Amino acid sequence: MTQLLEIKNLSVSFYKTKVLKSLSYNLRAGETLSIAGESGCGKTVHALALMRLLGKTARTEGEVLFKGENILKFNEEKMRGMRGRRISMIFQDSMSSLNPVFTVGEQIGETLLAHNKADKKTWRAKTLELLKTVEIEDGANKINRYPHEFSGGQRQRIMIAQALACEPEILIADEPTTALDVTIQKQIISLLKNLQKKRGMALIFITHNLAVAGELGGRVLVLYAGQNAEEAEAKDIFNTPKHPYTQGLIAGADVKPGLKRLPVIEGAPPAAGEIFPGCPFEPRCPKRMKICSQKNPPVFKAGASSVRCFLYE
Amino acid sequence: MNNILEIKNLSKNYYKRGFFRREVSARALDGVNLTLTRRGVLGLVGESGCGKTTLAKIILGLEPADNGEVFINGKNIFNADAADKKDIKKTLSAVFQDTYSSLDPRMTARRIIAEPFLVHGVLKTKDEIEKESIKLLTSVGLSKEYLDRYPHQFSGGQRQRVAVARALALKPKILIADEPTSALDVSVQAQVLNLLKDIQEKFELSILFISHDINAARFLCGDIAVMQHGQIVEHGPANSVLENPQTQYTKTLLAAVPRIFSPLPERERAG
Numbered sequence: 001m002t003q004l005l006e007i008k009n010l011s012v013s014f015y016k017t018k019v020l021k022s023l024s025y026n027l028r029a030g031e032t033l034s035i036a037g038e039s040g041c042g043k044t045v046h047a048l049a050l051m052r053l054l055g056k057t058a059r060t061e062g063e064v065l066f067k068g069e070n071i072l073k074f075n076e077e078k079m080r081g082m083r084g085r086r087i088s089m090i091f092q093d094s095m096s097s098l099n100p101v102f103t104v105g106e107q108i109g110e111t112l113l114a115h116n117k118a119d120k121k122t123w124r125a126k127t128l129e130l131l132k133t134v135e136i137e138d139g140a141n142k143i144n145r146y147p148h149e150f151s152g153g154q155r156q157r158i159m160i161a162q163a164l165a166c167e168p169e170i171l172i173a174d175e176p177t178t179a180l181d182v183t184i185q186k187q188i189i190s191l192l193k194n195l196q197k198k199r200g201m202a203l204i205f206i207t208h209n210l211a212v213a214g215e216l217g218g219r220v221l222v223l224y225a226g227q228n229a230e231e232a233e234a235k236d237i238f239n240t241p242k243h244p245y246t247q248g249l250i251a252g253a254d255v256k257p258g259l260k261r262l263p264v265i266e267g268a269p270p271a272a273g274e275i276f277p278g279c280p281f282e283p284r285c286p287k288r289m290k291i292c293s294q295k296n297p298p299v300f301k302a303g304a305s306s307v308r309c310f311l312y313e
Numbered sequence: 314m315n316n317i318l319e320i321k322n323l324s325k326n327y328y329k330r331g332f333f334r335r336e337v338s339a340r341a342l343d344g345v346n347l348t349l350t351r352r353g354v355l356g357l358v359g360e361s362g363c364g365k366t367t368l369a370k371i372i373l374g375l376e377p378a379d380n381g382e383v384f385i386n387g388k389n390i391f392n393a394d395a396a397d398k399k400d401i402k403k404t405l406s407a408v409f410q411d412t413y414s415s416l417d418p419r420m421t422a423r424r425i426i427a428e429p430f431l432v433h434g435v436l437k438t439k440d441e442i443e444k445e446s447i448k449l450l451t452s453v454g455l456s457k458e459y460l461d462r463y464p465h466q467f468s469g470g471q472r473q474r475v476a477v478a479r480a481l482a483l484k485p486k487i488l489i490a491d492e493p494t495s496a497l498d499v500s501v502q503a504q505v506l507n508l509l510k511d512i513q514e515k516f517e518l519s520i521l522f523i524s525h526d527i528n529a530a531r532f533l534c535g536d537i538a539v540m541q542h543g544q545i546v547e548h549g550p551a552n553s554v555l556e557n558p559q560t561q562y563t564k565t566l567l568a569a570v571p572r573i574f575s576p577l578p579e580r581e582r583a584g
Contacts, residue, residue, distance in 0.1 A: 038498040181360035181525065182569040208499055211571035245500075252503035255528040257552055261510070262503040262532055268468040269498050284500075 017273030032218025105143035323381035356534030
């Protein structure tokens with residue numbers, strides 16, 4: 001099977017702070033990959049690195065191969081042809097991602113025009129079609145409205161329409177449902193699922209909520225302290241979590257009636273860039289061994305999962 | 314009397330201001346009736362904008378109500394005299410979602426926790442305050458070394474613990490917890506929920522737990538009230554509300570919780 005995206009030892013540092021530590025994964029065409037992790041674990045930085053949207057202060061190492069080509073080596077002009085066209089991204093905060101002084105029609109149309117997917121005659125019809133795809137009713141009326149006239153869920157749909165305008169091969173969704181209510185979250189997730197299936201695009205879904213990753217299905221990559229802790233199929237992550245961190249998260253979230261105390265992971269997640277001599281989860285790990293404080297574990301195979309933990313050596 | 318907090322027919326509108334007339338722009342609360350039993354934990358769940366926080370603000374006296382009554386220990390808080398009001402303020406305390414804005418960044422934990430003592434003149438000498446502050450810090454799971462730290466030197470979970478310690482300072486009877494875990498890292502939320510459970514037992518508190526996290530409410534609360542558009546659409550023991558919801562809205566809300574951890578029983582999950 002050919003890989004659409006291969007990420008090899010991707011590291012990102014800001015000055016001396018290494019936020020992302022040698023992340024590797026593959027993505028096939030049409031596949032869903034959820035990246036789950038807490039704040040500061042590097043999940044957003046990784047997405048921005050893929051889009052080459054990090055500022056000059058960031059130093060990126062490693063390789064990001066899109067169909068075999070390293071996009072980290074692309075010049076800015078070539079990169080402009082990638083963003084929005086081959087790889088698109090939607091963000092958590094739809095209010096600050098949409099421009100308040102342009103109508104939503106203009107903003108979706110702009111993407112089409114910028115990538116020569118439409119001209120002045122056709123953009124309107126194509127924009128209407130996109131609004132329909134993201135299930136916004138009465139598009140002809142909504143196309144001339146401004147972002148503040150929409151609810152949060154509707155705005156998120158508009159962002160998705162914009163991201164889909166050029167039929168990208170990869171859609172990166174960075175916490176698109178975090179600011180939304182659960183009922184709206186469910187709608188957006190099922191919309192993304194449908195669109196992905198219909199269009200055959202790959203989806204990288206970034207979330208802090210493992211349960212949402214489970215809802216989405218596909219593969220799940222759990223990040224902790226800037227490196228991958230565990231990677232497995234969604235159902236395996238939930239049925240047989242391997243890494244003590246994943247185990248702790250799942251135990252703590254599965255509330256049964258009459259529970260006296262929630263099982264917890266002690267301590268707090270490390271700050272971005274904190275340096276550990278051994279495994280970064282060791283200070284909080286209930287299953288720590290002697291070796292854990294001395295060496296950072298490599299990734300081991302455990303059944304169908306990949307786990308960064310000495311328990312599976 | 315078994316109900317420490319009683320809310321009767323409470324209504325609140327927010328108005329758009331016009332030149333000649335006021336227009337109702339949002340009906341935040343619309344005839345809300347609720348009771349919190351002594352040493353009970355009531356979960357108030359609902360989506361953003363449903364009026365959960367408005368209700369908390371009115372109980373805390375931070376917002377006036379348009380209509381209705383709130384009784385604390387049988388006293389109507391809207392027409393209480395000055396002495397009663399002071400009593401009520403000691404009875405009530407609150408923990409909020411955003412610890413960054415609810416703790417003064419220029420104060421150390423020592424001053425943050427001591428402030429209620431000074432305001433209410435409960436403890437006067439430095440030694441007494443120090444001793445009591447350390448006791449409070451320990452009861453929320455922090456050691457006394459943390460006394461001289463500033464809010465930014467704590468992690469999110471620890472900051473929420475400091476906020477809880479401050480809320481407990483005057484030995485309140487009612488704690489209003491407005492989304493206390495929503496801003497915390499996932500792996501820390503369970504710790505704070507356990508803490509709330511512990512202090513509820515230890516301090517014999519009644520808690521109004523406001524949250525959109527149904528799983529958290531299921532763990533902590535004996536009773537659950539579901540709110541929609543400023544109205545309580547369902548109210549009852551947690552088990553019956555969550556296992557056997559009566560209204561369509563509660564069912565929708567439960568169905569929207571990501572399925573892996575869905576509190577719905579198995580048969581509903583399959584459908």
